[in-house]
Amino acid sequence: MLTTTALQPLAHDLDETAPDFVVIDVETACARVSSICQVGIVGFRNGAEVFAYETLVDPRDEFHAFNTRIHGIAAHHVVGQPSFADIHATVTAHLSGRTTVAHSYFDKGALAAACRVHNRPAIETTWLDSVRVAKRAWPDLANHKLGQLARYLGIEHRHHDALSDARAAGWVIVKAIDHTGLTLADWLAPPRVAGPAPAAALDGPLRGERIALLGQPRDGPLAHRVAALGARVMTSVGATTTILLVAGPDPQARALRTHPARLKADAYRRDGGAIRTLGEADLDALLHRV
Structure with missing residues (x-):
């Protein structure tokens, strides 16, 4: 249906009701x-x-x-x-x-x-x-x-x-x-282009793990932490990924649950893949048990 509605402009950006x-x-x-x-x-x-x-x-x-x-x-x-x-x-x-x-x-x-x-x-x-x-x-x-x-x-x-x-x-x-x-x-802002992932340490409690990150770039502080513990930091979730590591305090946040990386990890797991989805607190608990 064709309509014509001409509402007057709101007051401009000095007004606290101005649009974002x-x-x-x-x-x-x-x-x-x-x-x-x-x-x-x-x-x-x-x-x-x-x-x-x-x-x-x-x-x-x-x-x-x-x-x-x-x-x-x-x-x-x-x-x-x-x-x-x-x-x-x-x-x-x-x-x-x-x-x-x-x-x-x-x-x-x-x-x-x-x-x-x-x-x-x-x-x-x-x-x-x-x-x-x-x-x-x-x-x-x-x-x-x-x-x-x-x-x-x-x-x-x-x-x-x-x-x-x-x-x-x-x-x-x-x-x-x-x-x-x-x-x-x-x-x-122009999208930031992540740098290369840090190289995995030759030894450490996460040696052999292939970790994809959700919530931080592959060259961020969490990537450097897990690489220093021996894990290989992956560019994205794939068939060989063993852990999807969710950054931040709430790995069950609704936005993160529906993120494509999370959905892809869930799909690999349903198909029999060994990938686990962990938050930072889960990772700390895992390291404590090692």
């Missing part, structure tokens, strides 16, 4: 990415939705049947609706100076093109691609399209509706933060 990030999705009328015919924007703060803005847009361009088949918007739907030039100030108020999420950078390119075509200033914002976030948070998924992610994460979603797509992409970010423990600032 906003999410935008656009639909286009034809192959030209500037031909925006629908905009949806959703703001999130502290893991909850705090505002939504949606409007149909007269693209001042032609509609192609291919695009209409995808999103259901045709030329007669946008008669009397504002042009992009008309809503530019509202979109800018929501995005400018904030972190803006989009599922792929199609929407970033479409906004930039629409600004040029309609002779409006470029919108200055910090972009975050929720596809990149999803690939890092759930690397074992077959694909990271928004519909697939919504089904996997239990997010209500109506594909190719700008407001629904924006809302779903926002929940992907919220759930990725919960799943990984990484903050929004962490996701904005």
Whole structure:
């Protein structure tokens, strides 16, 4: 169902209710990415939705049947609706100076093109691609399209509706933060590339163990500790891994229980593998008994 809801922007970031990030999705009328015919924007703060803005847009361009088949918007739907030039100030108020999420950078390119075509200033914002976030948070998924992610994460979603797509992409970010423990600032930073794993000591109580780590990189302090005790630190969980070692105080945390490495270890164990999943306290107890 096509709707037009134009909520006023919230007060900007000096307001304590300002969003941590906003999410935008656009639909286009034809192959030209500037031909925006629908905009949806959703703001999130502290893991909850705090505002939504949606409007149909007269693209001042032609509609192609291919695009209409995808999103259901045709030329007669946008008669009397504002042009992009008309809503530019509202979109800018929501995005400018904030972190803006989009599922792929199609929407970033479409906004930039629409600004040029309609002779409006470029919108200055910090972009975050929720596809990149999803690939890092759930690397074992077959694909990271928004519909697939919504089904996997239990997010209500109506594909190719700008407001629904924006809302779903926002929940992907919220759930990725919960799943990984990484903050929004962490996701904005370039991903750290782990260095080589430390070499195993020639002898020690963990000699012969092949340990994969969950919650710390392969070159972190926990990796150096177990390597000094004779274990070989593995890059990832595999058929020859003997221990999945979960860093941190709570190895049974919900986010860790559903981590791909944990699920892979469980699968190897069900198939008869000798892999054990231990927390740091379990490791200490094991060493105490040796």
